[in-house]
Amino acid sequence: MSSGVWFSTLGFIAWLCCLGLVQGGKVLVVPADGSHWLSMKILVKELYHRGHEILVLVPETSSVIHGSESYKTEVYPVPYTKEELYQKFDRLEDDVFRKSSRMTELHNNVQLFIDYTSIQVNGCERVLNNQSLMTRLRKEVFDLVLTDPVLPCSSILANVFSIPTVYFLRGLLCDLDLQASQCPSPPSYVPAYFSGNTDIMTFPQRVTNMAMSFMQPYVCKMTFRHFDDLVSRYLENKTTYKDLLSHGAVWLLRYDFTFEWPRPLMPNMVSIGGINCAKKAPLPAEFVNGPGEDGFIIFTLGSMLHNMPEEKAKQFFDMLLFLVEVLWRYTGWLPQNDLLGPTPRLKSSSPMVEPTVSTRVSVMLCPFPLFGDQLDNVHRMTHIFTLQLWYFLSYKEKVVELSQVHLDRPVEPLDTAVFWTEFVMRHKGAAHLRVSAHDLNWIQYHSLDVIGFLIIILLTVLFVTVKCCLFCTRKCCRHGAAKRKSE
Amino acid sequence: MSSGVWFSTLGFIAWLCCLGLVQGGKVLVVPADGSHWLSMKILVKELYHRGHEILVLVPETSSVIHGSESYKTEVYPVPYTKEELYQKFDRLEDDVFRKSSRMTELHNNVQLFIDYTSIQVNGCERVLNNQSLMTRLRKEVFDLVLTDPVLPCSSILANVFSIPTVYFLRGLLCDLDLQASQCPSPPSYVPAYFSGNTDIMTFPQRVTNMAMSFMQPYVCKMTFRHFDDLVSRYLENKTTYKDLLSHGAVWLLRYDFTFEWPRPLMPNMVSIGGINCAKKAPLPAEFVNGPGEDGFIIFTLGSMLHNMPEEKAKQFFDMLLFLVEVLWRYTGWLPQNDLLGPTPRLKSSSPMVEPTVSTRVSVMLCPFPLFGDQLDNVHRMTHIFTLQLWYFLSYKEKVVELSQVHLDRPVEPLDTAVFWTEFVMRHKGAAHLRVSAHDLNWIQYHSLDVIGFLIIILLTVLFVTVKCCLFCTRKCCRHGAAKRKSE
Incomplete structure (x- = not known):
């Protein structure tokens, strides 16, 4: 084998190794x-x-x-x-x-x-x-x-x-x-x-x-x-x-x-x-018999809450009974992302904000966020939906608008x-x-030492100036007084 | 034409309009x-x-x-x-x-x-x-x-x-x-x-x-x-x-x-x-007879400088004469990006930083940045090249490293x-x-009004506390004195 071939083989192996590092x-x-x-x-x-x-x-x-x-x-x-x-x-x-x-x-x-x-x-x-x-x-x-x-x-x-x-x-x-x-x-x-x-x-x-x-x-x-x-x-x-x-x-x-x-x-x-x-999967068999014309409601309280007091559950049940079809994740698991396709109409949930807007399904955020960032999430969405700019848009139009902006990304x-x-x-x-801010302590980061130093300089300059002025004034006064005295 | 067809036609036109807006x-x-x-x-x-x-x-x-x-x-x-x-x-x-x-x-x-x-x-x-x-x-x-x-x-x-x-x-x-x-x-x-x-x-x-x-x-x-x-x-x-x-x-x-x-x-x-x-074009005919084995030097001072004093030009000429081939943009235009392909070896320039590193050609930044951001650019590059982390790398290795990071982007x-x-x-x-910072004035943005308010509150609380303490102490003392007196 000639040295040229050797080198290209070695080069190819090196390239593969390099590729290996990435892939x-x-x-x-x-x-x-x-x-x-x-x-x-x-x-x-x-x-x-x-x-x-x-x-x-x-x-x-x-x-x-x-x-x-x-x-x-x-x-x-x-x-x-x-x-x-x-x-x-x-x-x-x-x-x-x-x-x-x-x-x-x-x-x-x-x-x-x-x-x-x-x-x-x-x-x-x-x-x-x-x-x-x-x-x-x-x-x-x-x-x-x-x-x-x-x-x-x-x-x-x-x-x-x-x-x-x-x-x-x-x-x-x-x-x-x-x-x-x-x-x-x-x-x-x-x-x-x-x-x-x-x-x-x-x-x-x-x-x-x-x-x-x-x-x-x-x-x-x-x-x-x-x-x-x-x-x-x-x-x-x-x-x-x-x-x-x-x-x-x-x-x-x-x-x-x-x-x-x-x-x-x-x-x-x-x-x-x-x-x-990001990705939708086909719905499991039990969900395939889809919703009626009006779509359906998904009711879920996130992955951490496993059940709710029976009395409370009954209240929700009574409320939802008179609405369109409802899918309630009471316990267990629900293919939420797959369900939030084009059909469902309304979703009642506090924790999950993105899945809802990603798929242009209306979101209803209940006033009982549970823990972590959920309160802030609800608050933010409420604020966005009540923006003056959007006052004349319907609830659905707002969700669609928000969804379009959210989904419009280069990658x-x-x-x-x-x-x-x-x-x-x-x-x-x-x-x-x-950033090299990591190498600074709190005082340095906020430039408090520098500000202190500049204030000292400023005060010193002020002090010296005032002293000089006073000295000059006194000199002048004394000179004037001496002059008047001699006169 | 049925209303259904009408609607799809209208929908298609609306879609085209929407597309028109984008495209x-x-x-x-x-x-x-x-x-x-x-x-x-x-x-x-x-x-x-x-x-x-x-x-x-x-x-x-x-x-x-x-x-x-x-x-x-x-x-x-x-x-x-x-x-x-x-x-x-x-x-x-x-x-x-x-x-x-x-x-x-x-x-x-x-x-x-x-x-x-x-x-x-x-x-x-x-x-x-x-x-x-x-x-x-x-x-x-x-x-x-x-x-x-x-x-x-x-x-x-x-x-x-x-x-x-x-x-x-x-x-x-x-x-x-x-x-x-x-x-x-x-x-x-x-x-x-x-x-x-x-x-x-x-x-x-x-x-x-x-x-x-x-x-x-x-x-x-x-x-x-x-x-x-x-x-x-x-x-x-x-x-x-x-x-x-x-x-x-x-x-x-x-x-x-x-x-x-x-x-x-x-x-x-x-x-x-x-x-x-971003884009390379084929080199114009006059540049096609490429450099020798050692590559060549491109010497340019950016697009704004049209000429330099003759004496200064001669000094540079004498210096560059003993090096490899030199392409000097003295006046006029040079296809800089196309030239900075894989062959050129060294580029002497102050204003253009990106083209150089983008194509992995060594950069030599002269100590005469002209105006605008050029001084800061030179300073930054000098700092990067002398980083302790990179002390043992050769000049070329540093440029390649920098170029790899610069070119590694998702879009x-x-x-x-x-x-x-x-x-x-x-x-x-x-x-x-x-950001809603745009709706705040300087004092509000830096929370100076809030800090002032909090300081006033703090001082008031301190004042009231001290007054209370003094009042109590005085009461006690008087009480003690009165007691002693009565005794």
Whole structure:
């Protein structure tokens, strides 16, 4: 074989290897349970179809994370049962139909989050202490960690193994994601988490928004204290969960500005709103005998609520009885995205905003958002639907308008998510999108030291000027007085 | 014909009309001369190829804006000759090789800009006063104004005709674009225009950066005063050019974060960096007899500099003589993008950063940036090339790395630009991307009124508390004293 042929063969192999890096990366996925996983699974499956090798780290006790042909799973033992995990949510189901104040609801939310995640943090500790599992994972030499930052395990693993991270999320409690990514959120027009404000605020609303923004670091400290403890135990001392999150290469955000208040974004934040309603499958047999002429109503309260008090259920039943056909997800599962095709007419739900608008089905948001971002979602949609600009449009026209804007995008959200995930693998991160604000402390970031210095300079100049003037005036006066005296 | 057929026919016509709106919009293009137009022309031609009708408003006196098959032109008379227009630039050519301080250079830049644009503002006034032209333009019923905001005419026209605007730019002097779009630019890590700082600053650098940020509104006021005068004469009183710019639907930014310091962006800002080096054409005959094994050097100083002092030219000539083949754009035109294919080895230029990195040709940035953003460009590239992270890479390896990141994008910049231009036509703007910060004044935006109010509350509470304590203490003391006395 001539050396020329040798070189082209070597070149071809090198090219294949290079291609392998792009097309066949190794991804460690650390999902969060519930609806979080239902969204992320769409991206995970697509990554598999594009030739990547996926390992999903699953806690022994989980609600909706199961094995699949599209990915390998590594099940790790956890020190809690499914009953213990969902005990807290059962309490929520009792409380949910009681009307309480916003502050009480915020407190309940934070408490629910702490209760729910603190036992999962214990589970994470089992992973980190499991030497054989850790060795196995390290040996795999992953190119990327894809994760939902609502749980801390993945970020610690990424740090320990020195792998870049892609975050996949809708948002974190007390806007920790915005804080960690150094994203500016002027409280004058960006409503604080759970504030119930819109982006147009009166003076009193701006006062409460500001007060809540001030409070947020403390709420975060309280909410994520288990995370902080875990992080500081396994990594360098005094590292907080926020510090750890700040190293995320790319943030894939499951919203867009059709629903979200427009606000600044960082270069490494990518909007993939609508990813969870991308693909339609044929309807299962039991749903095929479709609706009548008027379409039908889908009634669902999201994936976390398993049942409701019987008395309450009866009230809804009586109300819906006189309307058109109703599909009620009372317990179990409903192929919501597939159902929300062209026929259904009205959907009554609080948590799921995107699927509804994606398919141009009217949405009715009930006044009982349950927890997390649901209150803010309802509030935002109510505000959008009552915009003055739209005053003369019918309810349906508004939904169609909103849907057209939402669906008009240069790249489908799933393709965008895949692109950025692969980008991070190809370039071992996204260093060029990282702002150097991350290297500044709070005082430096807000230029307080510089402002202080400039004020000192200004005061000194003022002081010296005044002193000089006084000195001159005194000199003149003395001179004048001496002159008058001598005269 | 049955009513059913009628309805489908009507539906089809409606669909065609709807399609017409998307595929055959009417675009009014108001370009700026020089390299600005060379970039924008690429988008204009592509819009034509996608079925849009384009009218380009051309001043009678222009340097590079000519007629084309791709667009209609409307030439309007202006009260200046080509010689008058370029007189100022000739002075620049004399000054450019003299080394002067940064402040002098900033002053020269601002002065050059004012001189250059003030005569063009006069030209714009001729358009606005030309009743027959204005009536003709109004009758056209355009869907969109596509423009470079470096000149004010288009924004006024868009306002007068109530048409949405898409801005196409690299950046405006004193960051007026960032101010107008309400884009946060923390001076702690975002280098101010012409400051010569990087995104990592020492304390003294942060002080100068802060000082320059403070100065910017005043520099802007001075720089754009002709624009402000014109705007307030033709629109509502007290409207400034910045106010007018703030209504832009979408900002197409001709940079990306491979070259630009990473910083926050607004939802209606779209990066289309590299759009000016998208397509390669076959080389003209005179360039076909390509370079030797070592490639060749392209020496160009951008489109605005027409010649250089003979003595200086000789110095460069002597220096380049001993290197490989050199292509020198001394005067006239060079097919720069086509030449920057796989062969050329080194390019010596200050103004053009993207074409170089797009084609993986090494770039040598001379220490004599001329005006505008060129100094900042050189500074940024120097900083990137000397990053510690890259210390052990060769010069060529660094360029290849940078190029790979720059070229790795989900959509080509030209397609992105077309998408957002069409988006604005389809939806008559991009209202959902507009932040409500635009409706706040400076004090409200920075929440100074809220902070003042909270401080007053705090002081009142403190005052009342202290008063109460004092009152109680006094009561106790008196009581004690009285007791002691009685004892």
